[in-house]
Amino acid sequence: MLSKQLVAASLQPIVLTILSRGEAYGYEIMQRALDLSNGQLVWTAGTLYPLMHRLEAKGLISSAWHPSESGPRRKYYRITSKGQTVLEADKKEWINVHAILMNLWGPELAIA
Template identity: 45%
Template structure:
């Protein structure tokens, strides 16, 4: 099973992270594990990649963060989606569906392109 390209993972990182945070607030390690589990290992975020993306989304106001103390007694930063983030996710869903429809249509009309 081939892994997806870096560019595609980069482009889809915002909707993926926002979708995961829609369910519950979460922290870096858990987000990475969730993504790995949901995508069956096709998408694996590196730690060096995930945190800068999370911070970028936070700067844009799409997610909010707060420090909490975990069961282990250690500090942990939790992220949750904001109202702005929910709106953005809706737009992202529409955009990705549109892209999906366009590509499917092209391949249906011109099956020899696949």
């Protein structure tokens, strides 16, 4: 399990990355994150949905209701071009941080 702060900090880039590969609805995003991280990224609806709404209010993603094959309609989220730009910036920041830590620790320590 990752720490709370790290989860919170990584939420935005992870969500944006998942959406950059195609539109998805809330539960789907959560499951993908869980799968990708081998069960390490545990989000709750209480953190995910408000975040989605905030990103939408900022204009990084957009949403639309589509009917589902089973049961009621679902709210799908899709990344906007502004979201793409922010994602690129986020990516650079994370890689930078990663690179700094790698330099500090050296290859052996990083692996160990």
